[in-house]
Amino acid sequence: MDKFNPFPLDEVARILPVLTLFATAVVVLVLDLFLRSWNAEPAPDDRPAPRSKWLLPGVSLLGTALATALAVRELSVAETTTIFNGALQIDLFSSWVTCLVLVGTLLTVGAAIGYARRLDVEHGELYALFLFAAGSMALLAQSNNLIMVFVSLETFSMAVYVLTSYTRDSQRSVEGALKYFVLGGVSSAFLLLGLTFIFGATGEIRIDTMAAIIADPAAAAVGVDTHLLIAGLGLSVVALGFKVGAFPFHAWIPDAYEGAPVLVTGFMSVTVKSAAFAVLVRFALMLTGDQIPEAAEYLTEAVWWLAAGTMVFGNLVALVQSSVKRMLAYSAISHTGYLLIGVVAALRSTGEATGAPILFYLLPYTLMTFGAFAILAGLGRESREGETFESLRGLSRRRPFLAFAMMLFMVSLAGIPPTAGFWGKFYLFREAVAAGDWPLALVGIATTVMSVYYYLRVVIAMYMEPADEARQPASAFECTLGPAIVVAIAAAAIVAIGIFPDELLELSEKSIESVARP
């Protein structure tokens, strides 16, 4: 062990992105307090004075942008270091996931400009909760310690529970949040039990040390209780499957996604998934080794069925939705299935590091899914009636740019080139076929065919069906500024990655190598 250092500055420097997020969150909370007292005197009607209009979103956006810049800088640091006595491990993998989470957060905060005011939820807490959640997700990606894993997972879950119920006046919002919270609590119990078992099996709490033991128990002179390990990993998979919305642990998703304000739905569907998949991949790659083949075998079997079930279920149910928001929720479930293909492929391959497709696909997934939600947010479709396919009719005439962007997102979600989503599917399916698992790829292909239909429905509604001018006043198509900018950026990125995916593919490959089995 190193000499005890009460204030390890160089180690603190490594988690600057996370610190920036937390600091910004605190600043925003404090600012909000002052804003209220400033506003209380001149404007008794409780409306924010003009000077405060840009302050909260501006500060949050600046803080997130700074954190993102710091996180992106970390991507050029190739070495793996453990800090804080092994509590965190900073490697390319964790930096990549941090970037993914921060991209999602940046888009969310950007889209909140204007949106939050229209919904009348422009409080410091809204931004602070986004930032706290993002910070804990980054910590989760960096966790090298089972306790850290649990604590950071719980921290961001709490923030997201609150965010889900943020429009407290809405019954749907509260209902969704309650379902999420209750089921989330159960899943936390599973995770805790699972982590305890893993600890019991190896007698270690540090993940990297555990990985070394599992890779070669003889050399470590430690007996590994295989059954306990498998049970522990299985329970963790259940808990993480809940977080990523894998069938049959998806039950909370439709209600929570539909009930939450649409921006929160977007935030949840992208960042939570990135963070939870980070742990899943880390566990899958580091805690299964050639020396204990049973662990990988059982886990592969379990995740295989999760993946197949999620793809089939998500796509089947998405087919029959009448609400675009709910359709997108099920589409998010089905994409969990596609991402799980990557986990299966990673588990199947021996020796060589795989799982890179997951890391790659999460970026297009973040951009296209959030982009689609941001369009709904911009259009202000917050009622059951406003979220139907019919309500999108005439969008291509009134807002040709938004309609085009929406079409791009749908095309990308369906995995049609030249969009980023295509390369994500290409990479995932290629990996599965290369690992010899073409049946799972076939399930993926078959369900993709289904998905094409419901994504097409959005395009049909926007472009081909006649607009019902009487029922939809022109104002229904006005778009708020923040979401519009976010949509433009996401759409441009989708096309750019679709045409030049190579650098990101390489980066994701390098990132996964840093958590390769020893």
Add this chain to the structure above:
Amino acid sequence: MDGETALNLVIFLPAAAGLALLLLPGRLHGLIRGAALTATIVTFALSIGLLRNFDPAADGPTPFQFVTSIEWIPSLGIGYRVGLDGISLFLVLLTTLISPIAILGSWTGIKERVREFHIALLFLETGMIGVFAATDLALFYVFWEVMLIPMILLIGIWGSKDRIYAAVKFFVYTMVGSLLMFLAILYLYAHLASEGVESFSLTTIYAGLLDHPLSFPEQVTLFSAFALSFAIKVPLFPLHTWLPDAHTEAPTAGSVVLAGVLLKMGTYGFIRFAIPFFPDAAVAAVPWISWLAIIGIIFGAMMCLVQEDMKRLIAYSSVSHLGLVMVGLFAYGSSGFNSKAVVGSIYQMLSHGVSTGALFLLVGLIYERTHSRRISDYGGFAKIVPRFAAIFFVTLLASIGLPALSGFVGEFLILTGTFETNRLYAVLAATGIVLGALYMLNLYQRVMLGKADEKRPAVADVNFREMVYMTPLIVLMVLMGIRSPWFTRLIEPSVERWLETFRVAAAG
């Protein structure tokens, strides 16, 4: 300009023009049409340059000329590789010819969302040329799919009454085939990668498959996936049901592009990918595909006889004609694939593109005036619109395959070639031609001859703009009929070379 640059320009100029159209204000319809037309004509001129520079005697390391090969996504083994041989050259030319004509043909027909219409058409052109020019399997797949979105938008936005149904049907059909092919492509890549050949380059795959052949069951499975995707596009009976809907509901430009170019992608896919990749499976599939094609020929022709809608009739005639192309492609005898029949198939693809494209244009032209596609609404039109009747007649005859017109050469080569390999197939396929003459002449008689309805308001004859775009097609029909060596001279060496790219395992 060297050939490589010209080819890249031909591929991307339309898409670039499409992007440029975004900058023009949407209400300046004339300017937008003019810009799109100019872009497509320049593209056509460039592709004529390719034709002039093409050297049929070239004997390079690859069958392709004007080759560009740069790494695009090295981590996945995908390159931007394009090039042309004698087969794809003419298909590219067909595409670049049809595109300006399609724009001219919808000059007055499209009044809504003019800018978007032309953007979709231009992107579609890039996609189609890319499909024919790609010599990288993954790049091919990208272009193959890219084309889909503009196509369904063309059908779904500017089509007629049941356009959405037709668009969805077309899209779902195509996606089912494409995605299975996608999986097969990945499997093929995994197979070669496990042997150390990690590239999607076509020439590498051809060579790799010669050195590391797939087992027969693998070949059959993968061939089925590729063949399904291509057979849907062709379309081969019984996968043709999307075609009458799509062709009928699409706007004129859409029908012209669908019939003129898109259907050829299916047959081209068989030539370029399915047969050379999996030759043993292709040989095993010969009777299956031949019979389905023959059923398609006869069924399509029978359906033509009972159609009341002119567009639907022409659509079903495509099913029949493309069936003949498939019979020719799969003419396999004791000495292997019959090169004469294959050349005939390629010739027939080109001829069908020209003549059926022209037929759809003519129907679109008359529809603009009468707003009816029902055959029974017509009669005696030869007196009312004599120029139209003359053009219509020549086009019909070319489509039927009258000697000295384009259709004859292809049909003759296919039938003589097939006769050498399997007489029964040749005889059955020939019945399609007889039926073809029957339904086409019947169509002419009902529309053009007979007594004209006295109360019918006056119908204008073919105007100058319409003459401008019909003339090249008519000239081409005649040229292809009487000067076929001009074309076969370039096609034949490529077909010979094509036959060398794969070996069929010895029978027994």
